[in-house]
Amino acid sequence: MDTDVVISGAGPTGLLLGTELALAGVRVRILERQKRRHGQSRALTLHPRSIEILELRGIADRFLAQGRTVPSWHFAGLSRELDFSVLDTRHGYTLFLEQARTEELLEERARELGVEISYGHEVGSLTQDEDGVEVAGIGPDGDFRLRAAYLVGCDGGRSKVRESAGIGFPGSDGTMSSMLGDFAVVDREEIAAAGRVPVLIAPLSGGLTRLVVTSPERMRVPATEPVTFDEFRATLVELAGTSFGIAEPRWLSRFGNATRLAENYRSGRVFLAGDAAHVHFPAAGQGLNTGLQDAMNLGWKLAAEINGWAPPGMLDTYHAERYPVGRLVTGNTQAQTLLLELTLVPDYQRPVAALRGLMDSLLEIPEVNARLAGLVSALSTSYAVPDGDPLVGTRVPDRPLGPGGGRVSDLVHSGTFGYVGDDAAQIAEAWKGRITVADSRLENLSEALIRPDGHIAWVRRENDPPDAALREAAITAWAGAPERAAVRR
Ligand SMILES: Cc1cc2nc3c(=O)[nH]c(=O)nc-3n(C[C@H](O)[C@H](O)[C@H](O)COP(=O)(O)OP(=O)(O)OC[C@H]3O[C@@H](n4cnc5c(N)ncnc54)[C@H](O)[C@@H]3O)c2cc1C
Structure with a gap:
């Protein structure tokens, strides 16, 4: 290879x-x-x-x-x-x-x-x-x-x-298209005074200004067709009654709604x-x-x-x-x-x-x-599993971990899983290099396994009794088999 x-x-x-x-x-x-x-x-x-x-x-x-x-x-x-x-x-x-x-x-x-x-x-x-x-x-x-x-x-x-x-x-295929233009020169006073116009205006770095327009006259033009400066200027006049003094285009492009x-x-x-x-x-x-x-x-x-x-x-x-x-x-x-x-x-x-x-x-x-x-x-993106705990699959907000300090995100900085709970030392030993642990608490959970992408892989709620076999199976399903000798029952 x-x-x-x-x-x-x-x-x-x-x-x-x-x-x-x-x-x-x-x-x-x-x-x-x-x-x-x-x-x-x-x-x-x-x-x-x-x-x-x-x-x-x-x-x-x-x-x-x-x-x-x-x-x-x-x-x-x-x-x-x-x-x-x-x-x-x-x-x-x-x-x-x-x-x-x-x-x-x-x-x-x-x-x-x-x-x-x-x-x-x-x-x-x-x-x-x-x-x-x-x-x-x-x-x-x-x-x-x-x-x-x-x-x-x-x-x-x-x-x-x-x-x-x-x-x-x-x-x-697309049924409509819009146009964008990045310009080195615009009339800033005119833009500031424009009020509500159907033109998206955004300042860019390097002194450029982006304008985005969708025009009833031009929206059926295929997205593959190049945009000309004259077309862009005419569209601004059609929509806003002014061309905002645009000059020196750095980039003109058309994009559509092909999905x-x-x-x-x-x-x-x-x-x-x-x-x-x-x-x-x-x-x-x-x-x-x-x-x-x-x-x-x-x-x-x-x-x-x-x-x-x-x-x-x-x-x-x-x-x-x-x-x-x-x-x-x-x-x-x-x-x-x-x-x-x-x-x-x-x-x-x-x-x-x-x-x-x-x-x-x-x-x-x-x-x-x-x-x-x-x-x-995308905060509501969840990889929920049927019949699983409703927390499994959801993303973990970056909460502080008490009482040991630190935050959830600290656990996965190096791309490992994160474990929060009382058995931190044992988990770290059994899944060496794959799970970063905190002998701590994540809100009202007794234990939690967090995936490297910040979604919950497994939790044990406060009222659930500890069950080492269940936990090993749950962790193994995501983080792979443990180093056998390190697992205690
Ligand atoms: C006008 C407009 C505004 C947008 N605004 C937003 C926004 O505000 N927020 C947002 O989230 N998204 C926005 N998007 C979408 C966003 O730009 C894209 O979703 C994003 O660029 C996708 O990233 P990508 O890395 O998947 O693909 P791309 O950015 O397309 O990168 C693909 C790369 O692959 C290279 N490549 C292609 N073919 C080959 C090949 N055969 N061999 C080797 N290299 C190749 C290309 O050169 C390119 O560098 C906007 C899109 C448009 C058109």
């Missing part, structure tokens, strides 16, 4: 996955088609769960230091925004951070951990057998071939890995993550966030398999857990986009305004806000 894992694509998903694998001592090589980073940012936001997972690895501060937080975020462009500040998290806000910066910070971390990133390497095809995957492509020195135990396609919506692995990508979900996130030794597995309109900014969370789910499982202690069937839990999340995201973005699309169709404008008014009033109900904010922030 040339390496343990090849990742195709050094976007946010591939970079985070690379760091997760390297953290567990796995040899990983990322192949990236581009010769260098282009510096353009599609996404501008990180939502609460993404910040939490960065916190789980002790690196959230790097991202927080570079961005700006806002407590609310829009859903379907409704007037009333989702309030993230009421969610049970230390990070109840959206972080404005340009995708290019997020990628730079992830790459910095990946390199610190020794991940090999090869720019200018385009993956073209793959073949797999029982023992590994052969990856072929074109690099700076011509054709290359690499053999690895596993290949992960993090190569975006047009994923070559997905195509080459023969994984279906069912869904719907597709990979029918399987795994085919043998090949996995898909991020946009390679799901594409949709960027409604409420969920694509990059979902990709990071895919990577966080897959990394430790793949590492466990390569390091030889994964329980049977663990790799299949990746599709089982993340595909339903992909369904939720592609579903809610379609619902949001339909509302946006109908707003622009003249015959529907009045009834859609009524529908929007109704939805705004529903969002005033705290439970409705909590439901949608939980969905968009």
